Amino acid sequence: MTWLAKPTLHHPSLPTNRLGYTRRDYEGRVSTLCAGCGHDSISAAIIQACWELDVEPHRVAKLSGIGCSSKTPDYFLGNSHGFNSVHGRMPSVLTGANLANRELLYLGVSGDGDSASIGLGQFAHAMRRGVDMTYIVENNGVYGLTKGQFSATADRGSKSKRGAVNADSAIDLVLLALQLGATYVARSFSGDKAQLVPLVKGSIAHRGAAFIDVISPCVAFNNHAGSTRSYDYVRAHNEAVNRIDFIPKRGEITADYPPGEVTEVTQHDGSVLRLRKLAPDFDPGDRIAAMNYVMAHQARGEIVTGLLFADPDAGDLHQRLGTPAGAMNRLDEAALCPGAAMLERINASLR
Amino acid sequence: MKRIEAVNDFVVKFANVNGSGSASANELFAKSILRMGVPVSPRNIFPSNIQGLPTWYEVRVCERGHLGRRGGVDLLVAMNPQTWERDLAEIEPGGYLLYDSTRPLQPSKFRPDVNVIGVPLTEMCNAAYSDPRERQLLKNIMYVGVLAALIGIDPAVVAQLVGEQYKGKEKLLTPNLDAFRKGHRYAEEHLEAALGLRVRRAAAVGDRIFVDGNSAAALGCVYGGATVCAWYPITPSSSVAEAFQRYCSKLRVDKDSGENRYAIVQAEDELASIGMVIGAGWNGARAFTATSGPGVSLMTEFIGLAYFAEIPAVIIDVQRGGPSTGMPTRTQQADLLSCAYASHGDTKHVLLFPEDPHECFAFAAQALDLADRLQTPVFLMSDLDIGMNQRLAAPFAWDDARRYDRGKVMTAEMLESGREFGRYLDVDGDGIPYRTWPGTHPTRGAYFTRGTTKDGWARYSEAGHDYVANVQRLLRKFDTARTLVPAAIERRAAQPTPFGAIHFGSTAPAMAEASGELDARHAHVDTLRIRAFPFGEEVERFIAGHDTVFVVEQNRDGQLRTMLVNELGVDPARLVPVLHYDGTPITARFIIDEIGARVSGANVQPITRHKVA
Numbered sequence: 001m002t003w004l005a006k007p008t009l010h011h012p013s014l015p016t017n018r019l020g021y022t023r024r025d026y027e028g029r030v031s032t033l034c035a036g037c038g039h040d041s042i043s044a045a046i047i048q049a050c051w052e053l054d055v056e057p058h059r060v061a062k063l064s065g066i067g068c069s070s071k072t073p074d075y076f077l078g079n080s081h082g083f084n085s086v087h088g089r090m091p092s093v094l095t096g097a098n099l100a101n102r103e104l105l106y107l108g109v110s111g112d113g114d115s116a117s118i119g120l121g122q123f124a125h126a127m128r129r130g131v132d133m134t135y136i137v138e139n140n141g142v143y144g145l146t147k148g149q150f151s152a153t154a155d156r157g158s159k160s161k162r163g164a165v166n167a168d169s170a171i172d173l174v175l176l177a178l179q180l181g182a183t184y185v186a187r188s189f190s191g192d193k194a195q196l197v198p199l200v201k202g203s204i205a206h207r208g209a210a211f212i213d214v215i216s217p218c219v220a221f222n223n224h225a226g227s228t229r230s231y232d233y234v235r236a237h238n239e240a241v242n243r244i245d246f247i248p249k250r251g252e253i254t255a256d257y258p259p260g261e262v263t264e265v266t267q268h269d270g271s272v273l274r275l276r277k278l279a280p281d282f283d284p285g286d287r288i289a290a291m292n293y294v295m296a297h298q299a300r301g302e303i304v305t306g307l308l309f310a311d312p313d314a315g316d317l318h319q320r321l322g323t324p325a326g327a328m329n330r331l332d333e334a335a336l337c338p339g340a341a342m343l344e345r346i347n348a349s350l351r
Numbered sequence: 352m353k354r355i356e357a358v359n360d361f362v363v364k365f366a367n368v369n370g371s372g373s374a375s376a377n378e379l380f381a382k383s384i385l386r387m388g389v390p391v392s393p394r395n396i397f398p399s400n401i402q403g404l405p406t407w408y409e410v411r412v413c414e415r416g417h418l419g420r421r422g423g424v425d426l427l428v429a430m431n432p433q434t435w436e437r438d439l440a441e442i443e444p445g446g447y448l449l450y451d452s453t454r455p456l457q458p459s460k461f462r463p464d465v466n467v468i469g470v471p472l473t474e475m476c477n478a479a480y481s482d483p484r485e486r487q488l489l490k491n492i493m494y495v496g497v498l499a500a501l502i503g504i505d506p507a508v509v510a511q512l513v514g515e516q517y518k519g520k521e522k523l524l525t526p527n528l529d530a531f532r533k534g535h536r537y538a539e540e541h542l543e544a545a546l547g548l549r550v551r552r553a554a555a556v557g558d559r560i561f562v563d564g565n566s567a568a569a570l571g572c573v574y575g576g577a578t579v580c581a582w583y584p585i586t587p588s589s590s591v592a593e594a595f596q597r598y599c600s601k602l603r604v605d606k607d608s609g610e611n612r613y614a615i616v617q618a619e620d621e622l623a624s625i626g627m628v629i630g631a632g633w634n635g636a637r638a639f640t641a642t643s644g645p646g647v648s649l650m651t652e653f654i655g656l657a658y659f660a661e662i663p664a665v666i667i668d669v670q671r672g673g674p675s676t677g678m679p680t681r682t683q684q685a686d687l688l689s690c691a692y693a694s695h696g697d698t699k700h701v702l703l704f705p706e707d708p709h710e711c712f713a714f715a716a717q718a719l720d721l722a723d724r725l726q727t728p729v730f731l732m733s734d735l736d737i738g739m740n741q742r743l744a745a746p747f748a749w750d751d752a753r754r755y756d757r758g759k760v761m762t763a764e765m766l767e768s769g770r771e772f773g774r775y776l777d778v779d780g781d782g783i784p785y786r787t788w789p790g791t792h793p794t795r796g797a798y799f800t801r802g803t804t805k806d807g808w809a810r811y812s813e814a815g816h817d818y819v820a821n822v823q824r825l826l827r828k829f830d831t832a833r834t835l836v837p838a839a840i841e842r843r844a845a846q847p848t849p850f851g852a853i854h855f856g857s858t859a860p861a862m863a864e865a866s867g868e869l870d871a872r873h874a875h876v877d878t879l880r881i882r883a884f885p886f887g888e889e890v891e892r893f894i895a896g897h898d899t900v901f902v903v904e905q906n907r908d909g910q911l912r913t914m915l916v917n918e919l920g921v922d923p924a925r926l927v928p929v930l931h932y933d934g935t936p937i938t939a940r941f942i943i944d945e946i947g948a949r950v951s952g953a954n955v956q957p958i959t960r961h962k963v964a
Binding site: 020029056057058059061063065073074076078080081082083084085086089091093094095096097098099100103104119122125129148183197311317318321323324325327329330331332333335336338339340342346347349351 | 426451527562570578602603608620623625626630633638652656660747748751753788790791799800802803811872
């Protein structure tokens with residue numbers, strides 16, 4: 001981390017997006033994470049994605065649990081409200097926040113300890129409820145803030161920095177998300193910004209529960225030989241199934257690819273995810289096939305990355321609850337209170 | 352043999368088998384007396400069971416209006432062979448036993464000092480109906496018919512109630528009325544003057560309503576503007592969320608668009624339900640959860656966060672006995688300490704103590720205002736006795752001019768005008784800071800919410816002086832709460848007295864009855880009904896004004912007394928605990944016994960009857 005204060009003056013030639021904001025307007029406070037931490041790259045990808053998407057920073061609510069990853073919402077989108085909540089409980093807080101005002105974008109940031117151990121239940125239920133959100137797990141296989149204990153996503157047989165071997169099976173959050181009904185599921189690597197930024201953009205445009213598991217090496221406690229979450233290991237075993245271009249609805253599609261090499265996913269807001277196939281036998285529209293593919297490749301020690309599943313017509317919790325189109329936190333007495341005359345009728349029915 | 356003779360003042364207890372359909376018949380009995388203008392207070396005593404275990408329904412009929420449990424049974428309707436012996440033992444000498452005489456019983460099965468009324472209910476049902484389920488269900492209505500004839504309930508009143516209940520369901524209406532009439536006719540023909548208990552028309556009910564506290568609390572949340580309800584099923588609170596759903600589906604659906612102006616989520620557990628409530632409160636919606644003691648235990652980490660992060664939340668705690676199952680279907684007031692000081696670190700929370708469904712409604716709506724005003728969790732401390740029993744209460748009231756108090760929320764206009772915004776600054780001296788809702792302004796008012804590690808501007812700070820300044824402000828805020836919560840209500844005894852009694856919640860009806868009786872016995876005791884925590888000045892004054900103050904509670908450890916000692920610095924020797932905690936609702940007899948015996952120089956006749964009677 002650095003103790004240098006960020007300069008507040010912007011260079012006049014910094015490019016602006018359609019809202020007139022520079023990329024710097026999407027930044028937050030200076031990170032307090034270790035130099036080289038994968039999490040900072042993910043924060044940078046979120047900043048890039050929001051800037052490119054012309055997201056109004058104050059229309060994002062960023063929520064997290066507890067842990068290194070959960071500290072990061074302070075380090076991006078400084079003009080957004082953030083909530084560093086309870087360990088493993090971000091999904092429920094985000095769900096409630098989302099119910100109160102569906103007009104904001106909800107970004108949940110969590111870690112593997114936060115989501116796969118203490119918060120596994122809340123992770124699962126947020127997925128199956130279809131809460132409209134982007135849920136990013138910054139997955140390093142280790143507890144950073146408490147200095148290096150294995151997390152539940154650590155692979156069996158992987159070694160800790162102190163030499164201990166993990167004897168327990170790993171929880172794969174991507175497979176869980178697929179099984180539980182998440183409608184946008186991806187895995188990426190913090191060191192692959194070209195893949196991560198469009199995946200984040202696609203998740204923001206998605207309506208429903210969007211989950212991205214981002215392998216994010218911990219330089220302090222999990223970047224050694226014998227770790228399966230180190231930069232070297234992930235680079236050597238990364239098996240990307242597709243390359244993604246995110247095309248906003250107003251954008252023109254310019255690049256041409258031979259037929260059969262590209263899959264397009266048009267989401268409910270009209271934006272298009274253009275997927276250049278890297279694995280010819282992979283179809284991101286088939287949930288069951290995606291689970292099979294991920295499991296088969298992981299059995300060979302490969303880390304499958306890319307957009308693994310997307311249902312562009314997915315609904316969300318609000319749709320299922322039949323709530324109003326606008327924010328519920330704006331409803332006033334006139335909309336909510338049945339009034340004294342109705343109460344008299346209720347009284348009469350209770351005599 | 353002695354016969355208890357009473358008009359409009361007796362207790363009937365029904366002993367039934369759970370799941371046999373007795374609940375609606377028993378309610379019909381209670382309501383028909385109410386319609387005769389005579390107050391009743393029924394209580395369910397039920398097991399942790401869906402079908403087969405014993406369940407009881409106890410109805411106190413009392414024209415003088417006492418709604419607390421009296422204790423003792425004047426007429427037992429014995430429909431459950433499993434509990435025959437202990438049911439029989441509860442009947443007052445000279446009381447009555449109504450039983451199904453289809454199968455003859457040995458004389459040794461009865462008590463010589465109890466008047467026995469046999470009705471061949473099974474035989475009559477088997478003769479009249481062929482469907483097995485119908486035979487079982489209609490037996491209940493049949494004994495209501497017998498009772499109506501014996502006690503003097505107007506059959507037209509019952510017919511009207513049955514008509515209301517099965518409006519539009521002729522298939523059910525006809526056999527129910529038929530069974531009622533069969534029972535009624537049998538009693539008229541065979542049981543003349545068998546019972547010395549009578550109901551006589553009166554005008555003692557007035558405009559009061561008959562409703563359970565959980566429904567009332569749910570309706571209070573509808574009127575109070577709650578839009579988000581997140582909950583997890585737990586007895587005895589589940590019917591709060593279910594009633595909220597029921598009321599919302601009638602009262603909160605947009606007629607034109609069909610949109611639901613509410614969101615109800617049955618969460619995966621209590622941790623998630625309170626998390627959702629806090630997320631919604633943080634984001635500007637009014638939200639609540641309903642739970643009981645074990646749920647509060649699970650929620651405590653979140654409650655601490657909401658206290659320090661200053662997020663509105665309403666928690667309806669319908670209190671019950673202990674963990675697991677069994678006693679949890681009995682009533683207690685035993686969550687006071689676990690709620691008042693819930694969570695890690697130095698925390699204190701606002702508690703409201705409703706006495707009946709009327710206050711469940713009013714306090715639920717007020718809790719939503721208080722939570723927004725104080726930006727903190729607020730507990731509505733109901734209990735099983737209030738929550739799951741229908742109780743006669745003053746009608747619900749609402750003033751259409753009332754506006755929701757959304758508290759100190761800084762708007763985009765205020766931010767635009769250049770008002771300084773520091774999330775945790777005490778700008779008004781009341782300890783309550785301004786907050787912003789997410790999404791308010793493009794460049795001003797955003798902040799990062801976290802626990803205690805912050806300064807007045809919500810910037811990350813681990814500095815000791817920032818921490819101290821913040822938690823001292825939280826104490827000032829709690830002082831402000833003292834002035835906003837419902838004040839305690841004092842009742843003066845007939846004569847000046849050095850004795851006082853403090854009580855709260857569901858003890859109220861028993862205490863009111865006991866006060867009158869103690870006055871009549873010249874054992875004068877002033878009473879104070881506490882309605883909220885933090886305690887107002889009137890509580891301090893009341894204690895200061897009496898040499899000895901009894902603290903009447905339905906828990907083992909005197910939890911309210913502990914709080915009074917702790918918060919007000921009262922000499923513990925002056926606070927005498929009067930505790931009732933066997934799971935049955937407290938009775939006036941118990942209070943008179945406990946207090947009357949200790950009021951020195953008073954002319955009290957101690958009652959020797961078993962305490963829980």
